[in-house]
Amino acid sequence: MATAPTSEAVTAGTGTPPPGGKTRASVNIPRIVLYVILGLFCIYYLLPLYVMLSNSLKPLNEITSGGMMALPSDWTLAAWRSAWSEAQVGVAATGLKPYFANSFFMVIPAVAIATLLGALNGYVLTKWRFRGDTILFGLILFGCFIPFQIVLIPMARALGFLNISGTVSGLIFVHVIYGVSFSTLYFRNYYAAFPTELVRAAQIDGAGFFTIFYRILLPNSGPIAVVCVIWLFTNIWNDFLFGASFSDFDSQPMTVALNNLVQSSTGVKEYNVHFAGAIMAALPTLFVYIVAGRFFVRGLMTGSVKG
Amino acid sequence: MGFLDIDNVTKSYGAVKVLNETEISVEEGEFLVLVGPSGCGKSTLLNMIAGLEDVTSGDISINGRRVNDVKPAERNIAMVFQSYALYPNMTVRGNISFGMEMHGVPKAEREEKIAKVADLLQITNLLDRKPGQLSGGQRQRVAMGRALTRDPDVFLFDEPLSNLDAKLRVDMRTEIKKLHQKLGTTIVYVTHDQIEALTLSTRIAVMFGGNVQQLGTPQEIYDNPANMFVAGFMGSPAMNLLPARLERVNGAMCAVLKVGDGSTITVPFPRAEDLTEGADIVLGIRPEAMTDPEGADRDSNALTETELPIDVVEPAGSDTYVTVALGGKDAIGRFRAHNPAKAGQPARFTFDMAKAVAFDPETETRLA
Numbered sequence: 001m002a003t004a005p006t007s008e009a010v011t012a013g014t015g016t017p018p019p020g021g022k023t024r025a026s027v028n029i030p031r032i033v034l035y036v037i038l039g040l041f042c043i044y045y046l047l048p049l050y051v052m053l054s055n056s057l058k059p060l061n062e063i064t065s066g067g068m069m070a071l072p073s074d075w076t077l078a079a080w081r082s083a084w085s086e087a088q089v090g091v092a093a094t095g096l097k098p099y100f101a102n103s104f105f106m107v108i109p110a111v112a113i114a115t116l117l118g119a120l121n122g123y124v125l126t127k128w129r130f131r132g133d134t135i136l137f138g139l140i141l142f143g144c145f146i147p148f149q150i151v152l153i154p155m156a157r158a159l160g161f162l163n164i165s166g167t168v169s170g171l172i173f174v175h176v177i178y179g180v181s182f183s184t185l186y187f188r189n190y191y192a193a194f195p196t197e198l199v200r201a202a203q204i205d206g207a208g209f210f211t212i213f214y215r216i217l218l219p220n221s222g223p224i225a226v227v228c229v230i231w232l233f234t235n236i237w238n239d240f241l242f243g244a245s246f247s248d249f250d251s252q253p254m255t256v257a258l259n260n261l262v263q264s265s266t267g268v269k270e271y272n273v274h275f276a277g278a279i280m281a282a283l284p285t286l287f288v289y290i291v292a293g294r295f296f297v298r299g300l301m302t303g304s305v306k307g
Numbered sequence: 308m309g310f311l312d313i314d315n316v317t318k319s320y321g322a323v324k325v326l327n328e329t330e331i332s333v334e335e336g337e338f339l340v341l342v343g344p345s346g347c348g349k350s351t352l353l354n355m356i357a358g359l360e361d362v363t364s365g366d367i368s369i370n371g372r373r374v375n376d377v378k379p380a381e382r383n384i385a386m387v388f389q390s391y392a393l394y395p396n397m398t399v400r401g402n403i404s405f406g407m408e409m410h411g412v413p414k415a416e417r418e419e420k421i422a423k424v425a426d427l428l429q430i431t432n433l434l435d436r437k438p439g440q441l442s443g444g445q446r447q448r449v450a451m452g453r454a455l456t457r458d459p460d461v462f463l464f465d466e467p468l469s470n471l472d473a474k475l476r477v478d479m480r481t482e483i484k485k486l487h488q489k490l491g492t493t494i495v496y497v498t499h500d501q502i503e504a505l506t507l508s509t510r511i512a513v514m515f516g517g518n519v520q521q522l523g524t525p526q527e528i529y530d531n532p533a534n535m536f537v538a539g540f541m542g543s544p545a546m547n548l549l550p551a552r553l554e555r556v557n558g559a560m561c562a563v564l565k566v567g568d569g570s571t572i573t574v575p576f577p578r579a580e581d582l583t584e585g586a587d588i589v590l591g592i593r594p595e596a597m598t599d600p601e602g603a604d605r606d607s608n609a610l611t612e613t614e615l616p617i618d619v620v621e622p623a624g625s626d627t628y629v630t631v632a633l634g635g636k637d638a639i640g641r642f643r644a645h646n647p648a649k650a651g652q653p654a655r656f657t658f659d660m661a662k663a664v665a666f667d668p669e670t671e672t673r674l675a
Binding site for chain 2: 195197198200201202203204205206207211215216219220
């Protein structure tokens, strides 16, 4: 009975044996419905990416003539080139290139410093306990919950006082301060599950405070460091508010420059260039996720299961 | 002055005193075991010797030098931890050489020592593995190897065998003893296992509630426990602690014990000769001093034979343990294997009262 009618297959799918008394492989309607729905959602979520990609690869007249959803008929990288090095951003026609570099000059030191300081904090808070350490940890955690807007004016004053306002260093400073709260949280919880006997053994072996940190703890912190780096990199790279508030024309990060690119286009809106610029701005975080993503999940698990 | 002196040392965490005034003097080459149940202060004491915890009051000196304020690395000690505490990111070789590296030992000398220690502990073929790739017993050896390279004044062991399975534990116990006989280094060893304490040590400090209850050779501790805690803690099965009364019969001091059925037995107890007649005592008698008549120690001068009803018979291979009701408690006697004794039936017992001790029921200290 290989040619079973569909109605029978449906009853088979819901668990009642078919009248013939024989169960057999048949088309599973609920499953098909499920995949169709999932497929529709998938398309729905990927649609913006499709629009961005396809429009960034076509000349402007194809977009303005109403072909927004169509694939490019005339494939070109002109918009990418323009967004990268030619487009008018703010007052100068430099493209996004210098600001892309600014973002890297900001994000790499900020992530590195915040991660290292967080690791050091976590080490002290778990392995060199002192009176009031939980209160101190609570206060550091508090930093995770302070909205950015609240600190804008005090921070502007502080940066002015330190004479680093309007510079990349100033942005690094701000992001390190915010990043340390999160990285401390991550590393403290990770190190809480780290065997204290190892630290004691190293002490007896003659290792000092910093030697234990970089010879024993840091080499065993891979998973949590990856989590921390992904988190900080994504947040700092994507930050707009601090970038817009504390930078000058020559120290603007990518996000602010992208905004200026879209705002400052004179005359016709060059949508294709805007799309290309937006994709460029998103590429580094995407790259970090793809390269380190599997460690991200593993790292989160390591911290929680052991703790 | 001993080699390792613990002089009136105490430890408090805030208002909580975890170790009361402790006085132990260890001679060079001794194997001192600190034994006791969890929370008795034995690990705290060991950590203070290592310098991992501060001394609240009193002095610790090693080899004639007061070390209270000396850092762990400079006390010339080595320590083996319960979890082995091997650095997971380093190879076995790296683990063993780390301490020497920290002390500035030149590379050639380090290599030489690693080779020597690896040979001694038979871990040469493991030198390039990571700790994660080793079994429990192998990790244990590496941890000992790491300690051995230091040529320390004192070895400290913190329950080193408790993470191993039963068979391996017995093997490693023998190896540690061999190592001590070979090297003759002073060892302080913490355990909660009384068998380890008895088998390994030259002297034992039995600890409970932050106090050293008794300090002595394994023989002294086993034969003449200072109090009822030591009597109950050391030995397996534990010493029977049975309420009894002292009475003089025909001029000889005897212990009178209630039997399960309400009658009493009277056993001559020459050791209690100097105690007060009519006093209530707790009679401490080890299972091997309550045997079947043929199993008794015929050299003893205080044997008494009597018949008692047996409640439980537990064959244990090499011996058979029998339980009888004595003095209102379950008393365990040790019969030879393949004994015809049956539960519910009476059997002949021989008491070796030369090995029995008497405790004061109030203070729990030993009277005779």
